[in-house]
Amino acid sequence: MSRIAVVGAGAWGTALAALHARGGQTVHLVGRDASSLAAINEHHENRRYLPGIALPPAIQATDDPELALADAEFVLLVVPSQSLAGVAASLEPHLAPGATLVLCAKGIERQTGRFMSELVAGPLAPHPVAALSGPSFASDVARDLPTAVTVAATDADAADALARQLSSGTFRCYASDDLTGVEAGGALKNVLALAAGIVSGRNLGASAQAALVTRGFVELRRLGEALGGRAETLMGLSGLGDLVLTCSSPQSRNFAYGAALGRGEDLSNLKLAEGVYTAAIALRLAQQSGIEAPIVETVAAVLERELTVDEAVQRLLARPLKREVG
Ligand SMILES: NC(=O)C1=CN([C@@H]2O[C@H](COP(=O)(O)OP(=O)(O)OC[C@H]3O[C@@H](n4cnc5c(N)ncnc54)[C@H](OP(=O)(O)O)[C@@H]3O)[C@@H](O)[C@H]2O)C=CC1
Ligand SMILES: O=C(CO)COP(=O)(O)O
Numbered sequence: 001m002s003r004i005a006v007v008g009a010g011a012w013g014t015a016l017a018a019l020h021a022r023g024g025q026t027v028h029l030v031g032r033d034a035s036s037l038a039a040i041n042e043h044h045e046n047r048r049y050l051p052g053i054a055l056p057p058a059i060q061a062t063d064d065p066e067l068a069l070a071d072a073e074f075v076l077l078v079v080p081s082q083s084l085a086g087v088a089a090s091l092e093p094h095l096a097p098g099a100t101l102v103l104c105a106k107g108i109e110r111q112t113g114r115f116m117s118e119l120v121a122g123p124l125a126p127h128p129v130a131a132l133s134g135p136s137f138a139s140d141v142a143r144d145l146p147t148a149v150t151v152a153a154t155d156a157d158a159a160d161a162l163a164r165q166l167s168s169g170t171f172r173c174y175a176s177d178d179l180t181g182v183e184a185g186g187a188l189k190n191v192l193a194l195a196a197g198i199v200s201g202r203n204l205g206a207s208a209q210a211a212l213v214t215r216g217f218v219e220l221r222r223l224g225e226a227l228g229g230r231a232e233t234l235m236g237l238s239g240l241g242d243l244v245l246t247c248s249s250p251q252s253r254n255f256a257y258g259a260a261l262g263r264g265e266d267l268s269n270l271k272l273a274e275g276v277y278t279a280a281i282a283l284r285l286a287q288q289s290g291i292e293a294p295i296v297e298t299v300a301a302v303l304e305r306e307l308t309v310d311e312a313v314q315r316l317l318a319r320p321l322k323r324e325v326g
Helices: 012-021 032-044 066-068 081-094 114-122 138-140 155-167 179-201 206-226 237-246 251-263 275-288 293-303 309-318
Strands: 004-007 028-032 057-063 072-076 100-103 129-133 147-152 171-176
Touching: 004 066, 012 028, 012 057, 012 275, 032 057, 032 114, 032 293, 057 066, 066 081, 066 114, 072 155, 081 114, 081 275, 100 114, 100 155, 114 129, 114 179, 129 155, 129 179, 129 237, 129 275, 147 155, 147 179, 147 237, 155 171, 171 179, 171 251, 179 206, 179 237, 179 251, 179 275, 179 293, 179 309, 206 237, 206 309, 251 275, 251 309, 275 293, 293 309
Parallel strands: 004 028, 004 072, 028 057, 072 100, 100 129, 147 171
Antiparallel strands: 129 147
């Protein structure tokens, strides 16, 4: 029987552990906060990240990677993108030979511009690598609501097998061999969701919102293709699908962060929003590729405080366009 371990006991890691533990199979969930882990084991609830959602008792939360990973065939890595390199290096001695690593973070490392698969390629090189990405809020998956995502690996047969392995009656995984496209879509949609949040927070209306999402998708596709992703991938679940989800719901941390920015609120208590870390590096990648990405550029500038929110909104909505497509 396959064994699944999840590293990262935040919202998404806990939801994925719940998904796979629902059939009764033990799933180890590796975290670092002893009291949260104890509460998951005793009360079957992650009160910090998914309060009020009942978790399957087959989740075994632990801070011991050796125990969790010793016989895990599939290891889901679900820590934020800026922490992944360090966490991956620390896991290396504990991984079972041949264990498949499933990358679930959506981002680009700020310091280096590397995608998640590039971060693990060094320290964990002997292990097969895949990415899981697509429109999927943790609280939906934890509550067993229907969800569809993309599972990508450069080897198409491995992607097919993994998609079958990770699918359930409510969690449908579509396979792809375009790992780059899937990673690019997942990282870039976060930056665009910040922009959608700003427009919503400023109460600029549903029409402006639709314009922003559509133009945002043009940037996502242009830049995703320049980075090596395929157009059809960027138009799929892990690109357009996730963009639509995160640009339309305050459940999205990126959208919520942008909306708070738009309303001029204090941002210090808001939870992690990956796009905040990704915007500047996404802009740099666009510039290096000679890609026009005015929305990404505006978001990066407002986060760096080079523009006020009013100036950003002005730019987002009043910029003259040359052509609609291209
Ligand atoms: N939330 C969602 O709906 C979805 C999120 N994602 C992606 O999943 C990734 C994780 O997001 P999410 O679970 O929401 O984030 P959370 O903030 O909910 O949880 C992050 C978890 O990672 C842990 N962590 C952070 N840094 C380290 C570190 N250096 N070493 C060990 N553990 C660490 C945190 O531990 P501690 O609690 O101790 O700080 C926390 O348990 C992101 O890239 C996000 O884009 C993808 C799809 C859906
Ligand atoms: O990626 C997500 C849903 O697919 C979650 O988005 P946020 O990180 O913006 O909450």
